[in-house]
Amino acid sequence: MAGKRKPKLAVWKFASCDGCQLSLLDCEDELLAVTGVVEIANFPEASRRVVGGPYDISLVEGSITTPHDAERIHRVRRASKLLITIGACATAGGIQALRNFADVDDFISIVYPSPQYITALAKSTPISDHIPVDFELRGCPINKYQLLEVVGALLNGRKPNIPPYSVCLECKRRGTVCVLVAQGTPCLGPVTQAGCNALCPSYNRGCYGCFGPQDSPNVAGFAAVLEQLNLRHDDIVRALRGFNAFAEPFRKVSEAYEK
Amino acid sequence: MPVDTSPEKAIYVLETGDFQTLLDAVMERGHSIFGPVLRDGAITYDALHRDTDLPLGWNDRQQAGSYRLVKTKRKTFFAYAVGPHSWKKFLHPPSDMLCAAQRIDDRFSINEPDREHPRRAFLGVRSCELHALAIHDKIFTDGPFINEAYRRRRQDILIIAVNCSHPSETCFCTSLQTGPRATGGFDLALTEVLTSGNHHFIIETGSAAGAELCARLPVRKAARTDIEAAEKVTSAAAKKIRRSLNTEELRETLDQKFSDPHWGQIADRCLACGNCTMVCPTCFCSTVEDTTTLTGEHAERRLKWDSCFTAEFSYIHGGSIRSSTLSRYRQWLTHKLAYWFDQFGMCGCVGCGRCITWCPAGIDLTEETRKLQEKKFVIRRTNGR
Ligand code: SF4
Ligand code: SF4
Ligand code: SF4
Ligand code: SF4
Numbered sequence: 001m002a003g004k005r006k007p008k009l010a011v012w013k014f015a016s017c018d019g020c021q022l023s024l025l026d027c028e029d030e031l032l033a034v035t036g037v038v039e040i041a042n043f044p045e046a047s048r049r050v051v052g053g054p055y056d057i058s059l060v061e062g063s064i065t066t067p068h069d070a071e072r073i074h075r076v077r078r079a080s081k082l083l084i085t086i087g088a089c090a091t092a093g094g095i096q097a098l099r100n101f102a103d104v105d106d107f108i109s110i111v112y113p114s115p116q117y118i119t120a121l122a123k124s125t126p127i128s129d130h131i132p133v134d135f136e137l138r139g140c141p142i143n144k145y146q147l148l149e150v151v152g153a154l155l156n157g158r159k160p161n162i163p164p165y166s167v168c169l170e171c172k173r174r175g176t177v178c179v180l181v182a183q184g185t186p187c188l189g190p191v192t193q194a195g196c197n198a199l200c201p202s203y204n205r206g207c208y209g210c211f212g213p214q215d216s217p218n219v220a221g222f223a224a225v226l227e228q229l230n231l232r233h234d235d236i237v238r239a240l241r242g243f244n245a246f247a248e249p250f251r252k253v254s255e256a257y258e259k
Numbered sequence: 260m261p262v263d264t265s266p267e268k269a270i271y272v273l274e275t276g277d278f279q280t281l282l283d284a285v286m287e288r289g290h291s292i293f294g295p296v297l298r299d300g301a302i303t304y305d306a307l308h309r310d311t312d313l314p315l316g317w318n319d320r321q322q323a324g325s326y327r328l329v330k331t332k333r334k335t336f337f338a339y340a341v342g343p344h345s346w347k348k349f350l351h352p353p354s355d356m357l358c359a360a361q362r363i364d365d366r367f368s369i370n371e372p373d374r375e376h377p378r379r380a381f382l383g384v385r386s387c388e389l390h391a392l393a394i395h396d397k398i399f400t401d402g403p404f405i406n407e408a409y410r411r412r413r414q415d416i417l418i419i420a421v422n423c424s425h426p427s428e429t430c431f432c433t434s435l436q437t438g439p440r441a442t443g444g445f446d447l448a449l450t451e452v453l454t455s456g457n458h459h460f461i462i463e464t465g466s467a468a469g470a471e472l473c474a475r476l477p478v479r480k481a482a483r484t485d486i487e488a489a490e491k492v493t494s495a496a497a498k499k500i501r502r503s504l505n506t507e508e509l510r511e512t513l514d515q516k517f518s519d520p521h522w523g524q525i526a527d528r529c530l531a532c533g534n535c536t537m538v539c540p541t542c543f544c545s546t547v548e549d550t551t552t553l554t555g556e557h558a559e560r561r562l563k564w565d566s567c568f569t570a571e572f573s574y575i576h577g578g579s580i581r582s583s584t585l586s587r588y589r590q591w592l593t594h595k596l597a598y599w600f601d602q603f604g605m606c607g608c609v610g611c612g613r614c615i616t617w618c619p620a621g622i623d624l625t626e627e628t629r630k631l632q633e634k635k636f637v638i639r640r641t642n643g644r
Contacts, residue, residue: 033553148553156555161548165533165569168619172537173353173564177299177343180619182326190532190619204299215570216531216584224528225620228324 007056007155009034010042012076014062014069015096015124019141020087021045021061027144034148037155053079057154059147060133063089063096063124070121070130077131084150085127088140088243092212095140097124097246101255124246137162138211140243143195163194164215167207171198179206184229186239191217191249212244219253233257269470271478272485273460275336275451278310281419284475285380288468290417293349294382295342301326302342304349307382314339321427321612324621334458337451340427341385341611345540346392349379350412351399353564357547360558374408380417384445386438387430387611389420391540393444397603398543417468420445422489423496429612431502431625437609439500440493447472450489461489504610504625505632510597516631517589525627526585528620533566535614535622536591541607544572567591592624 011021041051058080064070088094100123108115127133153160167189179185179201187206193214200207226236240254296305297314318329319339356372399406423439432438441448446469450461464470536542546565551558567590573581581587599607615623
C-alpha cells in the first residue's frame, strides 16, 4: 500500500438497528489504525463528512424492506469495487424478516395510525437477493475482530480467516463445558456458524444462532435433538426464528415444525 | 514417556488424610499440578493446589449425549470417569503460535515464539488417557518429523495415574485393552480403596521420579491384603463396563461396508458439529492460520485444532472432497478404527467414551460399528459417494 492513495471505505445503512456499524466504532483502539490505512469516505454514524464515490470497499448493513431501498442498493453496488454485507439483516433479512412468515399489511394496519403512508415490501430480504455480494460477514451484531480481520485481509491481499464451520468448534477450543450435553440447555451452536468465539455458552447460556447457519447445517437432525430435550414443536419454531429466521436452512425446518 | 528405572516397582499405602503431602511433594519438585476440578457442571482438567480442589464426593452419570454430576455423602476423591477435557489441551493446545514476522523497511524478520518448557504434573490420568498419550507421543515425536513444541511440553510431565473405580456408562476400554487399570506410562499410579473403616490410596511406582516422591511421603509398605483390595477395585470396575466394541476383523469389515446405506442413516442424525473430534484425546488434526495486522507490519502463523467434520478440512483446489456429512462421519470412524492401523500400526481409539457422551446427537460409535458389523455384506453398485 505504501505510497499509494488510501483505499476509500464507505458504510451504508438499510433496514437495521445500526448495531453492526457501531461494531466499527466499537473498535476504539483499532479504529485509529483503520483510519490510518483507509479513508473513511462515508460513515454517517461517525462523521457527517461525505466523500464521493467510487469506493474501494463498501460495508452494507441492513436488509431490503422498501421499494426505495431496493432501488438504492443498486446505486451502492455501482459505486463500489468490493461490497461486503455486514450482519444478520444484510445477510439473511434480520429479525424484521419474522414478518415474512405472515402478512405485512396486517402488521402495518395494527402498528401505524395512518397506514396509507407506509410503503413496505412484502418481505425483508438479504442484500444478496438483489445484487452480487463479494463477501458476507455474519452476526447480530458482527464481531469486531472479524470485521478487522476482513478489512485487514483485503488490504494485505490475503484470504480472510472467517471459518464457516460450527460454533461448537470454537466452544470446545476455549474449553467451555457444553451446556447442551451437561445441562440439557437448547443451544443452536451445532447448526450455527462460528465467529463470536462461542460467547453465550461461555456465560452458561445456549447459542441463539446470531451468526446464521454453518456451511453444513443439519437443522432437521438438530430439531430432533431438541425434541429429545422435550421441546415442544412451537418451542422449536421459536428457537429457529431469531435473527436469522429467514436463512433457508433455518426457515425450512421451522416451517416444517409449524405444520 | 517416563522410563521405569526403578529396579522393582514398589507399592505403598497413603492415607487419604495425608493426600496433601503428595501434592506438596510434587509442587516442591517444581511441578505445577493440573487435575480434575469441578467447573460449570462437569469435571474438567485445570490447575489445582489443594486436595480440597478435587471433586470430593462427586460422581458422574454419562450417557450418549448427556452428562450429569451427582453429589454423594462419601468423601471419595476419584469416583468418576473422564470428562470433556483431555490432556491434549496442555500438550497440543487448541491454538498455538508457530511463528511471527515483522516488517523492517522492505525486509522482514521471522521470530519463533519462546517454546514453552513447563514443568507440569498431570494428576488423575486414567488408563485410557495413558494410551492416548502414548498415541500422541508416537505421532508427534517418533519418526522423521518431530513436533518440537509437543516434545518440549511433554518431556518433563510427571504423571500420577488413577486406576478407575467408577467407569461411566460410555466407557469401553475393556474392549481395547486400554483400561480400567493403568499398566505403564506413569510415574505413580493410585488406586482409591474405600471399605468400611478404611479409606486410603494404594500407590504403585512406575519410575525413579515416582519412587523418589514416595520416599518423601508418610506412606507404609503395602501388605498383601492391601494389594488384593486394590486389585478388587479395578476388577470390579472392569465388570461394570457395559459398552463394548468387537475389534475382530474390524478393519476388513469396515472396508467391506464402505458403501453400506447405514452410513446415510448416521448422517441423518450427525450435525457435522465436530464435537466428537474436539473431545477425543487422540484426534490431533490441526490447520494453520495466517493473520496480519491492518498495516501488514506484523504477521502471525498459528496452529489451531481442526476437525474432519468441516467442509474446509478437505478443501482442495475447486472444492471440498468430502462435501457430504456421510463422507465425513465415515472418514472419522474408519480413520479411528481402521486406517489408523495402516498409518501408525495401532488403533486410533482408546475407548474413553468422550465422543459418545459429548455428541449433542448422542451418536455412539460402538453402536454404529455394531450395526455395520451385523449387516450382511453385499456387493452393490455405488454412486461413488
Ligand atoms: S455449548 Fe453449544 S456451542 Fe458449545 S459445544 Fe455445546 S452445543 Fe456446541
Ligand atoms: S474408559 Fe476405562 S480407563 Fe478410561 S475412564 Fe473409563 S473405565 Fe477408566
Ligand atoms: S474415538 Fe471416542 S471413544 Fe475413542 S478415543 Fe476418541 S473420544 Fe474416546
Ligand atoms: S458424530 Fe456427533 S459430535 Fe460428531 S460431528 Fe456428528 S453430531 Fe457432532
